[in-house]
Amino acid sequence: MPKLLIVDDEIDVREFAANFFRKRKIEVSTAASGEEAISFLEKNKPDLVLLDIKMPGIDGIETLRRIKQIDNSIKAIMVTGRKPEEEQAFETCKKAGALDYVHKPLQLDELERIVLKNIK
């Protein structure tokens, strides 16, 4: 079963997304912060990481950088807001090695497609 790590500070997002992807035959782990994600990734290697940009503590961009230092082959998709500064943030993420991104509020079918495409 493919493995997905969901990183988001909002519990409702983690639980909804986890439930959503478990039903699609994906093994899901969650992390509530960048720090939690990093310590998880030091011991585990999921096939894909779904990473929220705006989080208290280490934000998504910095988390991505550190993830890439741990293992450059880890794949990540960023979740961004619609605000222009966050769109620009995605450019930074792309340089840091993110595969793709989705905008909040997001279209669930688009999220499904992007995750399924990249997790194989």
Added chain:
Amino acid sequence: MAIDYKKELISAAKTMILVHDLRLLIRIIVRTIVQKVKVTHAGILLFDKGKESFVLTVSRGSKGLRIPEGFARMDNSNPLIRFFTLRLDRKILKDGSLTTREAKRKLKDKKLKPAQKQLLKAAIYQMEIFEAVVCIPSYFHDELLGILLLGEKKNGRDFKNDELDFFAALASDVAMAIRNAQLFNELQQELDKKHHLFIHTTIALAVAIDAKDHYTHGHTSRVTQLSLEIAKKLMKKNRKKFDDKMIEQLHIASLLHDIGKIGIPESILNKDGPLDETEQNRIKEHPIIGATILNPIKELGDAILGVKYHHEKYDGSGYPEGLKGKQIPLLASIIAVADTFDAMTTDRPYRRGLTKEEAISEIKRVSGKQLDPRIAAAFEQIYLEGKI
């Protein structure tokens, strides 16, 4: 027993019309449905003009099914949205609500055109993504405002026809309420704009009065500030009396309290020295002139009284009518204290202004004689708090 939640929903519909806060309204609706109808989850997709898409505004229900607010959206091109905006619901569904069970049955219907079938299939898939088994659209004059999504019933049974009928009726109430709330907000914005225009016009007028009287430059804005500060202080003791309307009238009255000076010759206003009796009598006409100028503006209401009586004195020795004590309107008594303080502390060509300390002790001295003692006391407190 089976349909007693209907009553709850009807009463919700009644409150709906009174709630003008759209988000609150939708929250009430969704909460009522989840609690009373006992579904696993429910949410409302609401059209968001700014984002040009339908955003899942509120969602409630069990863990993992509850979708975080503002997390999901459907663009206009989304099959479920298109299904409803093209009004396929009216063409192929009888009661306006789309259930996955009915939709799957319809897919086998030979009369359905291939394009319709394809769209319906895609719409069902969208519902499955949200784990919704029923979708109820809300229209206002054929414009799709939102879609209510419902999960399964917790007891696992299908929704009955009368329940679906009822949801459809509720949805039309919801549409009305949403539209109502939107119109209310638009109207409120329009009113705010008009109100700003009114206040700014009043301020412009106040500046014009100040410009005419060279020696009291800035007097109007200082009296306004002081008057509002006094009202804030008094408000802590009597919230009922000092409501928003009263504060607003005080604001206007203090801005316009000297507007009658427009009718006084500048040679008197700007005279280099003490005024003789005739001149003093002319000056004393300014509250009446002010009230006469403002009288045609009925919307000003009691604010005019504040202008007319701001030179009355507590002991009855003031003008124009020699009102006494509680006969003097509160607005006027407040302005009187602020006006007296500012007049005392301002330099005149024939005398230097008092210091703040001197002026305060003078106010204390004339409290209960010239000035209303409650207001003079409040003023002294404000001074002691360092706000003057």
